[in-house]
Amino acid sequence: MKTNKLLLGKSFLRTCITYFILCSLLVFVINAALNALISLRLDNAFPSLGNMLQYSDALEQDDFASIPMRRFRGCAYMVFDADSRVLYASDNEFKEHFHADDLWLINEYDSDLYYSVQEMADMPREGYYYIALHRYDHENSEADFLDYCIIDEDYRIIEGDLFPWREQLSEREFELLQGSYQRQWEISKAVYYTVSGEERTLAFVCPRFTEAAYLKALESANRLALLSLPIILVVILLLAVLFSRKIRRAILPLHKAIIAYGAGRRVEVNLDALPIEFRQVTDSFTHLLDRLEQVSAEKQAANAEKQRVLADLSHDLKTPLTVIQGYAQALADGVVPPDKRQQYLQTICRKASDSTVLMNTLFDYVRLDHPDYVLQAETADLCEFCKSYLAEKYPEIESRSFALSLGLPDTPVMAAFDPRLLRRLLENLTSNALQYNPAGTTLFFGLADTPDTIRLTIADDGVGIPPELADTLFEPFVTSNRARTSGGGTGLGMAIVKKVAELHGGSIRLVQPPHSGWHTEFELTLPRPAAPNHPT
Numbered sequence: 001m002k003t004n005k006l007l008l009g010k011s012f013l014r015t016c017i018t019y020f021i022l023c024s025l026l027v028f029v030i031n032a033a034l035n036a037l038i039s040l041r042l043d044n045a046f047p048s049l050g051n052m053l054q055y056s057d058a059l060e061q062d063d064f065a066s067i068p069m070r071r072f073r074g075c076a077y078m079v080f081d082a083d084s085r086v087l088y089a090s091d092n093e094f095k096e097h098f099h100a101d102d103l104w105l106i107n108e109y110d111s112d113l114y115y116s117v118q119e120m121a122d123m124p125r126e127g128y129y130y131i132a133l134h135r136y137d138h139e140n141s142e143a144d145f146l147d148y149c150i151i152d153e154d155y156r157i158i159e160g161d162l163f164p165w166r167e168q169l170s171e172r173e174f175e176l177l178q179g180s181y182q183r184q185w186e187i188s189k190a191v192y193y194t195v196s197g198e199e200r201t202l203a204f205v206c207p208r209f210t211e212a213a214y215l216k217a218l219e220s221a222n223r224l225a226l227l228s229l230p231i232i233l234v235v236i237l238l239l240a241v242l243f244s245r246k247i248r249r250a251i252l253p254l255h256k257a258i259i260a261y262g263a264g265r266r267v268e269v270n271l272d273a274l275p276i277e278f279r280q281v282t283d284s285f286t287h288l289l290d291r292l293e294q295v296s297a298e299k300q301a302a303n304a305e306k307q308r309v310l311a312d313l314s315h316d317l318k319t320p321l322t323v324i325q326g327y328a329q330a331l332a333d334g335v336v337p338p339d340k341r342q343q344y345l346q347t348i349c350r351k352a353s354d355s356t357v358l359m360n361t362l363f364d365y366v367r368l369d370h371p372d373y374v375l376q377a378e379t380a381d382l383c384e385f386c387k388s389y390l391a392e393k394y395p396e397i398e399s400r401s402f403a404l405s406l407g408l409p410d411t412p413v414m415a416a417f418d419p420r421l422l423r424r425l426l427e428n429l430t431s432n433a434l435q436y437n438p439a440g441t442t443l444f445f446g447l448a449d450t451p452d453t454i455r456l457t458i459a460d461d462g463v464g465i466p467p468e469l470a471d472t473l474f475e476p477f478v479t480s481n482r483a484r485t486s487g488g489g490t491g492l493g494m495a496i497v498k499k500v501a502e503l504h505g506g507s508i509r510l511v512q513p514p515h516s517g518w519h520t521e522f523e524l525t526l527p528r529p530a531a532p533n534h535p536t
Helices: 004-008 013-044 049-060 092-095 100-105 171-177 211-226 228-252 252-262 278-333 338-369 382-399 419-436 493-503
Strands: 076-081 088-091 113-119 130-136 142-151 157-160 185-193 198-208 376-381 405-409 414-417 444-449 454-462 507-510 518-526
Touching: 013 211, 013 228, 049 076, 049 185, 049 338, 076 092, 076 142, 076 493, 088 092, 100 198, 100 419, 171 376, 211 228, 228 252, 252 278, 278 338, 278 376, 278 518, 338 493, 382 414, 382 419, 414 419, 414 518, 419 444, 419 454, 419 493, 419 518, 493 518
Parallel strands: 405 444
Antiparallel strands: 076 088, 076 198, 113 130, 130 142, 142 157, 185 198, 376 414, 444 454, 454 518, 507 518
16 A cells, blocks of 8 residues: 555655656667667678568669669669660669679579589599589478589589580689679679569679678677767766756755745645655654744743743842841941840841852752762661651651651661762752641651662652642742742752752652652652672
8 A cells, every 4th residue: 555655646756667667768769779770780781682672662663763772882783674685773884794694693582593612622633613503492491402513623514414505614604603793792683573564683783791891890880889878878867867856846845944944934844745755754844843843932931930030039139138238237327226136136147048048059959950060979878867867857847746757667778879968858858848738747758678779758648739730840940839849949949859869860750649648759769789899
């Protein structure tokens, strides 16, 4: 089905097949034409009486002028009637030297009777020839012997009854018996009848077929054959140019779409105008454009969010600084009553502390996000570390009326971690739970040591996190009005948690839905430390 679609629809495959067939046909036609021309040249180089008889219609009507002698270069012919009169001669010299009395010595074309001449090697002296007359039997495909004679070097007949009325042949007659005329041409004859039934005899002479003449004609034909190479190359080049233009026109809609997008405009590509093979590329290009537009929109949204968060940060920093500046100025101007001075000083200290927390949180995130940051990891008991942290945190947990539930094993769980960063991770998660849940909430810490990983679970049964905020929970600059965060309202608390987990080669996720009994559940996954190599 797919192959049929490629062949029947608009496709490069069909175009390639079409151009291949067209190129093959053109090459075949060129070769056929050149072969025919070469064959014609070879025929013209060595014409025969058979070629002359191809114009039988003209001969039978005595229309000798219509026979193209340009095809019979170097040849000549004469036509005699039944009374041995010359009706036509193509060459005056041939007419002067050849007569009707010579016709009986010439072998007749396509006749059963023919003469053969052989030099006799077993005679007492050289120059004796054996002349025989044969009749070809078509039924048996054999030549029947009829009569013979033997002549000496002076062409005297010394034996045989082949020519009983002659005692000696002339040199010219002996030459004609061998089918030769004046040593330069071959000679033959044919008897035919006109349309009115009159007998005609055609005597035809043509250049002798020699090896040198054949090689010369073959060399000329080969030069002609070499012409086919540039002709075929020109045809292939022309078809290649046409094929290239066809390809460029076929993918022009996609090209225009790419150029338009580079200029900041989006142009939809008409798939029906493209070859089938490029439709998948076009789909990928369209999906890429969609993705780029989506990324651009997300980037613009992120930039807008960062601008908003930076504005909030500026406001959060400006507010305590304004208070600090105002209170310090009041103290410096001496306008603060003595009983209010301590309160002013405490407010200045608290606002300064808030500003410090905001700045430290932002600094920590930037520092952790730097590619050159190096983790200060050490291998220790993670279970003991969690217990130590919770022991320090327990007074705050208890003061907020929270309950603590533990799922920590009694055996050591060895892990490679940076104590300071891991404490920051635990602090961010625990502080979020304490800040955004009501009194009476149970906070859970659990640790599981599996063959592949170490999993630390921090959960609570408080108000939970809305599902629509789960996807952006760990993104930077997500502020407290969108998700539960820590770090003084910078929106970087959970982003720092994620970065700390990744720096340890692990990950953290919000379990959705949380396990039974919990409304919020985080799972930190850490890799197991590599086993030490002991020397053998």
